[in-house]
Amino acid sequence: MTPTSNATAASSTTDTRTYDVVVLGAGPVGENVADRVRAAGLSAAIVESELVGGECSYWACMPSKALLRPVVARADARRVPGLRHLVEGPLDAAAVLAHRDDYASHWKDDGQAGWLDSIGVDLFRGVGRLAGARRVTVTAPDGTVRELAARHAVAVCTGSRAVVPDLPGAADAKPWTSREATSADHVPERLIVVGGGVVGVEMATAWQALGSHVTLLVRGAVLPKMEPFAGELVADALREAGAEVRTDTSVTAVHRQNGTVTVELDGGDRIGADEILFATGRAPRTDDLGLDTVGLEPGAWLSVDESCRVAGSDWLYAVGDVNRRALLTHQGKYQARIAGAAIAARAQGVPLLESDRWGAHSATADHDAVPQVVFTDPEVASAGLTLAAAEAAGRRVRAVDYDLANVAGSGLYADGYRGRARMVVDLDREVVLGVTFAGPGVGELLHSATVAVAGEVPIDRLWHAVPAYPTISEVWLRLLETYRG
Numbered sequence: 001m002t003p004t005s006n007a008t009a010a011s012s013t014t015d016t017r018t019y020d021v022v023v024l025g026a027g028p029v030g031e032n033v034a035d036r037v038r039a040a041g042l043s044a045a046i047v048e049s050e051l052v053g054g055e056c057s058y059w060a061c062m063p064s065k066a067l068l069r070p071v072v073a074r075a076d077a078r079r080v081p082g083l084r085h086l087v088e089g090p091l092d093a094a095a096v097l098a099h100r101d102d103y104a105s106h107w108k109d110d111g112q113a114g115w116l117d118s119i120g121v122d123l124f125r126g127v128g129r130l131a132g133a134r135r136v137t138v139t140a141p142d143g144t145v146r147e148l149a150a151r152h153a154v155a156v157c158t159g160s161r162a163v164v165p166d167l168p169g170a171a172d173a174k175p176w177t178s179r180e181a182t183s184a185d186h187v188p189e190r191l192i193v194v195g196g197g198v199v200g201v202e203m204a205t206a207w208q209a210l211g212s213h214v215t216l217l218v219r220g221a222v223l224p225k226m227e228p229f230a231g232e233l234v235a236d237a238l239r240e241a242g243a244e245v246r247t248d249t250s251v252t253a254v255h256r257q258n259g260t261v262t263v264e265l266d267g268g269d270r271i272g273a274d275e276i277l278f279a280t281g282r283a284p285r286t287d288d289l290g291l292d293t294v295g296l297e298p299g300a301w302l303s304v305d306e307s308c309r310v311a312g313s314d315w316l317y318a319v320g321d322v323n324r325r326a327l328l329t330h331q332g333k334y335q336a337r338i339a340g341a342a343i344a345a346r347a348q349g350v351p352l353l354e355s356d357r358w359g360a361h362s363a364t365a366d367h368d369a370v371p372q373v374v375f376t377d378p379e380v381a382s383a384g385l386t387l388a389a390a391e392a393a394g395r396r397v398r399a400v401d402y403d404l405a406n407v408a409g410s411g412l413y414a415d416g417y418r419g420r421a422r423m424v425v426d427l428d429r430e431v432v433l434g435v436t437f438a439g440p441g442v443g444e445l446l447h448s449a450t451v452a453v454a455g456e457v458p459i460d461r462l463w464h465a466v467p468a469y470p471t472i473s474e475v476w477l478r479l480l481e482t483y484r485g
Ligand SMILES: Cc1cc2nc3c(=O)[nH]c(=O)nc-3n(C[C@H](O)[C@H](O)[C@H](O)COP(=O)(O)OP(=O)(O)OC[C@H]3O[C@@H](n4cnc5c(N)ncnc54)[C@H](O)[C@@H]3O)c2cc1C
Pocket: 024, 025, 026, 027, 028, 029, 030, 047, 048, 049, 050, 051, 052, 053, 054, 055, 056, 057, 059, 060, 061, 062, 064, 065, 126, 127, 128, 129, 157, 158, 159, 160, 178, 182, 199, 285, 288, 289, 319, 320, 321, 322, 326, 327, 328, 329, 330, 331, 332
C-alpha cells in the first residue's frame, strides 16, 4: 500500500529513533498490529525479548497441536472398521516429538524475523519498557540501552506467562508449566497434571497417549468455562485412555525428593510421579514494563476500550493476552486488526471512529462470539455464550441439546460415535447466542457456529441453511427441528 502523508521513515537522530508506532512484544498479536499499521502506511518498530512468534509458535498452540494431531488421528482410525488393526500399537513417541520440534521451528525465529523485515517493520531485540508517554527503552542482550519514540501509538502486546500456585513446596519441585509440557524431549513415566482448564486436558491427553501414566487433578469440574457435558466427555475419554482423573480435588503441598515428586491432596492422599505440570492459569507480562512511568500498576492486566486503547490514554494500546479479553491467538489477532485500524484512523485524523457494535474499530466479537477448539479426543468446539454465561448476562434463553450419535454423518465418521451439541437461543431476538459441539471431528464444524453467532442470523433464516448429507453438520438441522418442535 502506498504510504499516506502520515507515513514517516524512521529517523536516526542521535540516540532516539522515532516511528509512528512502537509495538512491545512480537508474538502473533504484536506481529499483526505491526502488519496492520504498516499496511496503512505508518512506520513501525517492534521489540522482542525472546523469539519472534511468541508463546504461540514455540511453547503453546503450534507445539501442543503438533503433539495432539497424531493422538487424535490414531483415535479416529481406531474407530473406523477395516483400519483399527493397523493402529493398535503405541504411538512412536520419538517421531511425534520430532514432528513437534519441526512445528516449533526448533525454537529458532529466523523465518518470522525475515517476515517482519519483508513487510518493512524494524525489529529491536531486547527487553522493552515504557519510559513515559510515547517513549520506550530497549535493553539489548548485551546490556546496551536505546530509546524509541512513537508519534502516534505504543502497543503493548507482551502476552502472558503461566502461574504456579503459591503452594508449599511447589516452586522447589521444579514443576513443568505449559513451556515444558510443550517442549519436553522425553516422556515421563508418570505425570501429574494440576488444573482442568484447556492446557490441563490437552496436555493430559497428549502425554497419556505418548506413554506417560497421567493423573489429572482438578479442584472443581473439568473444563469449567464450557458447557458441563464437554468436560464430562473429555474426562470419560481420558479415563478410558488409562489416565486417572480426580475432580473436586485440591493439592495442598508438593515435595520433590530423589527425582520423585509427591503431591499431598486435601483428602489426605499422596500421589507420586516423575514430573508435575501446573496448568493453573496465566498472569500478564507487565511486571517489568515501566508501567509506573505512565501511571499504571506494574503486574496488572491492562484494561482497554473496544479499540484496545488503554483506559485514560490517547496513545497507549494493549492487545492480545495482556488485556485479558480472550486469551486465544485468533482472538488476539482479531484485536490486532481492530486496533491497527483504529491507530491508523486516529493517526490520519479521521474525526469519528466506527466504534458502534460490530463497527470496524470495535472488537465486539471478544464479548459475543469467541470461538475455541479444545484439541482433545473427543474435541470440544464452542462459539459465543454458554447457557450459564447467557443466563448470568440476564438474557432470556433456551438451550437445545442433541445427541450427536443420532446424526447419520457421525455414525459414518466413527463406529460408536459419542458426542453432544447444544445451541443457546435468545428467545427475545430468535438468534443463536452460543453453540457447543463435543465429539470426534467437531473442530472443523465450528466456523458454521461462529458465523451464525457473529452474524446474528435469525433462526428462521438458519432453517434455509441446508447442511449437506451425510455430514456431522446435519446436527444443525436436528438442533433447529428440536427448537421449532
Ligand atoms: C499450552 C498452550 C496452548 C495454547 N493453544 C492455543 C490454541 O490452540 N489456539 C489458540 O488460539 N490459543 C492457544 N493458546 C493461547 C495462545 O498461546 C495465546 O493466546 C497467544 O500466544 C497470545 O498471543 P500474544 O501475542 O498476546 O502473546 P505471546 O504469544 O505471549 O507473545 C508475547 C511476546 O512478547 C514478548 N515480550 C514480553 N515482554 C516483553 C518485553 N518487555 N519486551 C519485549 N518483548 C516482550 C514475549 O517474549 C513474547 O514473544 C495456548 C496457550 C498455551 C499456554
